[in-house]
Amino acid sequence: MAKRLTLYIMIGLVLGIVVGAIMHASMTPEAIVEANKFFKMITDIFLRLIKMIVAPLVFATLVAGIVHMGDTKSLGRVGAKTIGWFLGATVVSLTLGMVLVNWLQPGVNAGLDLASATGSSGIETKHVDMYTTLTEMVPKSIVEAMANTTMLQIVIFSVFFGVALTAIGDKAAPIVRGIDSLVEVMLVVTNYVMRVSPVAVFAAMTKAIAANGLGVLVTFGKFIGSFYLGLGILWLLLIFAGFLVIGPRIVSLIRYIRDPILLAFSTASSEAAYPRTLEALDRFGVPPRIASFVLPLGYSFNLDGSMMYMTFASIFIAQLAGIDLTFGQQVTMLLTLMLTSKGMAAVPRASLVVIAGTMAQFGLPEAGLVLILAVDQFLDMGRTGTNVVGNAVATAVVAKWEGALDKPEPPDQEPPRAPSGHMHEPQPDSFHDYAELPPPRTG
Known part of the structure; x- marks a missing residue:
């Protein structure tokens, strides 16, 4: 299934580019706007389905991971x-963006006129300081956090909930079994949702190319080329850092996560790639508890591609x-x-929101943000795919540091399902083993 899904996503990506280019060349702007309403509806439905599953999936897997980690000492060490x-x-990501943009200077003599970029960017300027950031990390309602897919707040509540379950021992057994079952259910729901991802990729690409045309890539060629060069260097740095810890096996990690990378790149949504990244890491040998x-x-603290983009842009x-x-x-x-970027992952176009909030502090004109909006979709695709790589490498590295990196399964093999009634040892080998785990032990 994983291999076929990757192929279907690639087909959707290529078809979207072709159909979008044809639409841009043959239809009037008014007709394109009307047609893009349909494609936007398809993309929005898919992203809403993703938001529907991400919050309960993160909650269930994180709580299960904490409970089966065994004790709070292990949790603190991993954290x-x-x-x-x-x-x-x-x-590293922020510094790389700053160094490259100063070296390549894509904005100097670029032939782009700020005076022509009139009007508002439409990006909400959210001023945040250290106190606001720290305050908003803490959820005032887990229901509100899940409704808004505020990842950091969900994580904080899940940590409290998981540690509390561990603390009360055998009394928590019924809840733990329910959480483990919820993991199983959400993984099945994830597989259902992912079946429509190629259609969503096709719609997203068609909409972007139809609205802007391939010509916009030429106009902003130096800016886009410089940024993607930076992403390539960042990938090499991340893989090299992973190699120092994991060794040659880090190279094969990219093969395992190619599906979520492609999905993130095509939809420009990190959330869309989360479930598949989780499963890919499982097949790579990272224990579910890690x-x-x-x-x-x-997803709240390690958006490497977005970090580089912020200083670069x-x-x-x-x-x-x-x-x-x-x-x-x-x-x-x-x-x-x-500082201000932490906890912003759930905000639409979070990178632009953070940039907009920072520009005024340094006297930068909003017209510049208006100008780069024309190509932000293409930039967002690259930085979102890079976010997946950065988080996958980080997870594999922490697993290696913990001495818990297992032997990999074949990269295109579906995770095996635990047979009904079979009892496992306390440490699960895959996410599908969670449902059969015994309750946590007291003490």
């Missing part, structure tokens, strides 16, 4: 390693406007973006 890796990756803890945290706009930011200002911008 410290995870956050340490995330902070290092964030600094993957279900590290991966949700990564902000300084690019400054170059377009002829504003010479000093090294000190750029470092301040980097630190500001590193």
Whole structure:
């Protein structure tokens, strides 16, 4: 199924580009706007289905992972390693974006006129400081957090819930069995939803190309090319860092996660790739107790592609406007973006929202943001695919540090289902083993 799905997504991607280009060349702008309403509806329905499953899936897998981790000491150790890796990756991503945009200078003599970019960007400017960021990490209602798919708030509640289940021991057994069953159910629902992903990919690509045309890629060629060069370098850095920990096996990880990378790239949605990334890491040999803890945290703290884009795009706009930011200002911008970006994963076009909130602080014109909106869909695809790579590498590295990285299954093989009534040892070998685990032990 995994191999066929990858093929179908590729077919949808290519067909979307072809149909979109034909529409852009042969239809009037008014007709394209009307036709894109249909394609937007298909894409929106798919993304709503993804949002429908992500919140309960994250909650169930994270709680199950914590319970079966055994004790809070193990949880603290894994958490410290995870956050340490995330902070290092964030600094590298932001710094790489700043270095490349200063070296390549895609905004200098780019031939793009800020004066022609009139009007508002339409991106909500959300001013956030350290106090607001820390406050909004804590959910005031888990129902509200799940309704808004606010990943960090769901993670925090799940951690409290999982630790509490571990603390009360045998009394929690009925709830633990229910959570384990919920994991099984959500994985089956995920498989149902993923069957329509090729259609959603086709609709998303058709809409983007029909509205903007392939010509927009030429106009913004230097900017797009520079950014994708940066993403390529970031991939190499992430893989090299993973190689230092895991060894040559890190290269095969990309083969295991090719399906979620392609899905994330095509739909420009990290959430769409989450369930498949979870399953791919399971087949790669990462235990569910590690993957279900590290991966949700990564969606709030480790969006490597988005981090690089924030410094890259902000300084690019400054170059377009002829504003010479000093090294000190750029470092301040980097630190500001590193802080304000955390917990923003559930916000639509989160990178642009964070950039919009930072621009005023450094006197950058909103017209620059209006200008890059024309190609943001193509940039979002790259940075979203990179987010998947960064989180997958981080999860595999933490598993290796814990001495828990198992032998891989064939990359195109579906995860085996546990036979009914079969009892397993306390540490599950795959997500499909969760339903048969015994309750947690007291103490």
